[in-house]
Amino acid sequence: MSAPATAELDRARIADLTEREQRRLDESTPGSKAMFERARNALAGGVASAYQERQPWPIYLERGVGSRVWDVDGNERIDFHNAFGSMPQGHAHPAITEAVRTRLELGTHFAAPTEDAVAVAEELMRRFRMPRWRFVNSGTEATMDAIRIARAATGRDTIVKIFGSYHGHHDYVMVSIGVPYDQIGDRQNYVSLRYGAGIPQSVAELTIPVPFNDAATMERRIEQLVEEGRPPACVIMEPAMMNLGVVLPEPGYLEAVRELTKRLGVVLIFDEVKTGLCIAAGGAIERWGVIPDLVTLAKALGGGLSAGAIGGTEEVFDVVESGKVYQVGTFNGNPLAMAAARASLTEVLTPDAYEHLDSLEERLLHGCQEVIDRHGLPGYAVGIGAKGCVTFSPEPIVDYESFKAHQDVALADLAWLYNMNRRVYMTPGREEEWTLTVAHTPEDCDAFVAAFEEMAADLTA
Numbered sequence: 436m437s438a439p440a441t442a443e444l445d446r447a448r449i450a451d452l453t454e455r456e457q458r459r460l461d462e463s464t465p466g467s468k469a470m471f472e473r474a475r476n477a478l479a480g481g482v483a484s485a486y487q488e489r490q491p492w493p494i495y496l497e498r499g500v501g502s503r504v505w506d507v508d509g510n511e512r513i514d515f516h517n518a519f520g521s522m523p524q525g526h527a528h529p530a531i532t533e534a535v536r537t538r539l540e541l542g543t544h545f546a547a548p549t550e551d552a553v554a555v556a557e558e559l560m561r562r563f564r565m566p567r568w569r570f571v572n573s574g575t576e577a578t579m580d581a582i583r584i585a586r587a588a589t590g591r592d593t594i595v596k597i598f599g600s601y602h603g604h605h606d607y608v609m610v611s612i613g614v615p616y617d618q619i620g621d622r623q624n625y626v627s628l629r630y631g632a633g634i635p636q637s638v639a640e641l642t643i644p645v646p647f648n649d650a651a652t653m654e655r656r657i658e659q660l661v662e663e664g665r666p667p668a669c670v671i672m673e674p675a676m677m678n679l680g681v682v683l684p685e686p687g688y689l690e691a692v693r694e695l696t697k698r699l700g701v702v703l704i705f706d707e708v709k710t711g712l713c714i715a716a717g718g719a720i721e722r723w724g725v726i727p728d729l730v731t732l733a734k735a736l737g738g739g740l741s742a743g744a745i746g747g748t749e750e751v752f753d754v755v756e757s758g759k760v761y762q763v764g765t766f767n768g769n770p771l772a773m774a775a776a777r778a779s780l781t782e783v784l785t786p787d788a789y790e791h792l793d794s795l796e797e798r799l800l801h802g803c804q805e806v807i808d809r810h811g812l813p814g815y816a817v818g819i820g821a822k823g824c825v826t827f828s829p830e831p832i833v834d835y836e837s838f839k840a841h842q843d844v845a846l847a848d849l850a851w852l853y854n855m856n857r858r859v860y861m862t863p864g865r866e867e868e869w870t871l872t873v874a875h876t877p878e879d880c881d882a883f884v885a886a887f888e889e890m891a892a893d894l895t896a
């Protein structure tokens with residue numbers, strides 16, 4: 436990854452193109468507009484989650500098959516959004532559909548254990564090298580329970596997270612993400628800033644943010660917390676940051692974090708809600724060979740149904756098995772979700788599938804980088820496995836500070852509009868990445884690159 440010599444872009448031209456593309460998208464989505472008018476009378480903001488909001492209206496989807504989705508206006512697009520990375524299996528995969536259909540007729544929920552949950556745990560144990568597992572229903576539940584387990588295992592309250600990382604919407608971790616750059620404080624001692632209203636300040640103060648890709652600062656901060664009499668229970672982190680585009684760990688970083696957390700008696704949690712099952716069969720643990728104490732999964736685990744998981748060492752899971760921590764939930768291990776997860780893991784996300792994803796990723800990264808280099812755009816293509824993005828920045832992004840300082844927000848917004856108007860359904864939001872699926876073809880990747888080429892040509896004409 437390198438930042439090429441860049442052309443000086445005409446900001447007025449970016450604004451004109453944005454207006455033109457916005458108008459074009461509005462004109463092709465009258466059905467979504469009408470749906471929004473209806474929806475907002477019952478659904479707050481017309482959507483089920485704030486992350487589905489969009490101005491002037493959201494694009495409402497009707498269906499998806501393989502790598503394609505259709506909106507309510509009948510516009511067909513190639514899906515690179517894939518439910519924020521939950522669908523590397525592609526939509527309506529026949530093996531998952533069949534497993535769910537079979538399970539439907541056998542009863543969908545008992546709140547009692549079933550064999551599919553055992554089989555899924557066994558497969559996760561093999562992939563992620565973790566001997567103990569429990570299931571939940573979302574990434575939020577997975578990180579919430581993992582933190583509770585770490586607190587119980589250590590008898591400590593404070594936790595450390597990476598500045599800018601998203602780990603779900605519970606209070607412990609809705610801290611120091613998406614915050615104004617000028618309020619974050621000193622890098623050695625970042626401020627614990629609440630992400631939105633409704634989070635008690637006293638809870639936020641238990642969560643200490645540190646920069647990504649900087650093990651020395653993490654170590655210093657942990658030592659300082661020990662001196663202050665509030666040693667941390669855990670470090671929770673994405674091994675590769677996926678919510679600032681994609682930020683890869685620098686060589687040696689994960690190993691250094693593993694070494695220092697072990698030495699200081701701090702539980703290391705890898706939040707693999709996005710990386711797990713998408714960047715390799717065994718996620719970051721397989722890719723980089725660094726083994727944490729706990730790992731959290733969700734998104735891609737359920738093959739399109741709600742499922743999350745927490746894996747861990749026998750030592751840390753002792754607080755669960757002994758009953759000290761109540762790791763509970765009526766829908767944990769829901770039979771329908773477990774049937775889908777089992778089919779996904781054993782029939783869809785196979786070794787061949789990962790080879791296919793890696794080869795598509797290489798093609799897409801190479802295609803985008805070639806466009807960037809030829810037009811001298813400020814940015815670079817970066818990714819791993821099924822996940823990647825074009826980062827619009829004249830400088831490499833290594834952490835939240837460099838992201839906030841350098842990301843070209845106007846270009847990121849314009850790229851999304853170009854995609855949507857050229858049959859590429861991309862994740863909205865300036866922090867998001869693409870997700871490839873087993874159903875994508877090399878031609879699908881070429882269509883993405885062609886849309887990007889059009890934008891680059893228009894910008895530099």
Ligand SMILES: Cc1ncc(COP(=O)(O)O)c(C=O)c1O
Nearest residue numbers: 573574575601602603708709733
């Ligand atoms: C790294 C990470 N952890 C946790 C979560 C929360 O997952 P969920 O939305 O399923 O609660 C997300 C969601 O985007 C995530 O990206």
